[in-house]
Amino acid sequence: MQHVTVFGGSGFIGRHLVERLTRAGASVRIAARHPLTTAEPPRPARIQYVAANILDDAAVEAAIQGADTVINLVGILSQAHRQTFTAVHEDGAHRVAATARRLGVRQLVHVSALGASRTAPAQADRSKAAGEAAVRAAFPEATIIRPSLVFGPDDHFFNGFATLARRLPALPLIGGGRTRFQPVYVADVVAGFAAILASPANRGTTYEFGGPRVSTFKELLEFVCATVGVQPLLVPVPYWAAELLGGLLQLFPKAPLTRDQVRLLRTDKVVSGSEPTLANIGVEAKALETIVPGYLAVYRRRA
Numbered sequence: 001m002q003h004v005t006v007f008g009g010s011g012f013i014g015r016h017l018v019e020r021l022t023r024a025g026a027s028v029r030i031a032a033r034h035p036l037t038t039a040e041p042p043r044p045a046r047i048q049y050v051a052a053n054i055l056d057d058a059a060v061e062a063a064i065q066g067a068d069t070v071i072n073l074v075g076i077l078s079q080a081h082r083q084t085f086t087a088v089h090e091d092g093a094h095r096v097a098a099t100a101r102r103l104g105v106r107q108l109v110h111v112s113a114l115g116a117s118r119t120a121p122a123q124a125d126r127s128k129a130a131g132e133a134a135v136r137a138a139f140p141e142a143t144i145i146r147p148s149l150v151f152g153p154d155d156h157f158f159n160g161f162a163t164l165a166r167r168l169p170a171l172p173l174i175g176g177g178r179t180r181f182q183p184v185y186v187a188d189v190v191a192g193f194a195a196i197l198a199s200p201a202n203r204g205t206t207y208e209f210g211g212p213r214v215s216t217f218k219e220l221l222e223f224v225c226a227t228v229g230v231q232p233l234l235v236p237v238p239y240w241a242a243e244l245l246g247g248l249l250q251l252f253p254k255a256p257l258t259r260d261q262v263r264l265l266r267t268d269k270v271v272s273g274s275e276p277t278l279a280n281i282g283v284e285a286k287a288l289e290t291i292v293p294g295y296l297a298v299y300r301r302r303a
């Protein structure tokens with residue numbers, strides 16, 4: 001039986017991945033900071049939960065002990081206290097990779113993001129690029145996955161904007177809404193993980209996971225509004241103004257927008273064409289139009 005430790009296994013992508021891994025017969029250890037709440041359904045015996053912060057050497061070592069495969073899904077969109085982009089995306093990623101190597105783990109899969117670049121305007125993207133390099137240095141045969149925007153029934157993006165579109169008379173189109181995304185279905189992302197784990201030939205490779213179509217941020221918002229049946233005003237907001245607003249809002253806890261999140265929108269999140277994709281590992285990615293309306297139906301406003 002495969003023993004897999006999934007750092008960040010309680011998050012959006014992690015929950016789908018853990019379900020798929022256990023269905024395939026693996027024994028899975030979920031490593032994240034917070035204990036599961038009592039509201040969570042009882043978990044099958046093959047799923048173990050350990051409280052582990054990837055900023056902590058001893059916790060990372062204990063979480064990896066006995067695993068033959070390690071997957072690191074930990075990522076953040078805003079910083080708080082010790083939880084900085086550098087600490088999580090770079091140092092934490094390096095800690096997981098170096099510990100996995102030292103403990104003799106066979107396979108490491110590290111999740112980065114499309115847009116990761118040393119020269120990106122957003123610190124989140126720069127730290128993801130530094131994390132990739134740190135992982136490669138510590139564990140050269142690691143497989144790195146860079147997804148575009150990921151959608152699925154419990155996603156952050158489409159559910160978040162459907163809620164906002166129902167509540168607000170107007171939504172901002174940061175930078176005019178021109179940022180390009182290639183949304184990819186979480187079940188396809190997870191199928192990609194399964195294909196990678198099944199074949200040693202994928203080790204040392206960097207994959208870019210995108211869906212079948214590229215859409216701008218504006219097109220995605222229009223799609224959400226049409227699906228939900230609302231027509232809020234879509235108001236273009238220049239980057240400089242959105243950065244100013246983000247800079248103010250980030251002073252508050254649980255800020256809805258930060259300056260770095262605005263900067264993330266300054267670069268497209270689409271596959272580059274120079275790295276292998278889902279198609280190269282036999283996964284035919286589904287279009288969002290075939291999936292998203294199904295789970296946004298709960299937000300639909302009657303005409």
Ligand SMILES: NC(=O)c1ccc[n+]([C@@H]2O[C@H](COP(=O)([O-])OP(=O)(O)OC[C@H]3O[C@@H](n4cnc5c(N)ncnc54)[C@H](OP(=O)(O)O)[C@@H]3O)[C@@H](O)[C@H]2O)c1
Binds near residue numbers: 033
């Ligand atoms: N969702 C997308 O559209 C998307 C797109 C591109 C790339 N990605 C990347 O894919 C990965 C997973 O994304 P997601 O959407 O599933 O994220 P998510 O839902 O926010 O989940 C993040 C997970 O990381 C854990 N975590 C956060 N800080 C931690 C720490 N210091 N130590 C240990 N665990 C920690 C969280 O649990 P606790 O808070 O309990 O620790 C949670 O399990 C991330 O690396 C993200 O950058 C996602």
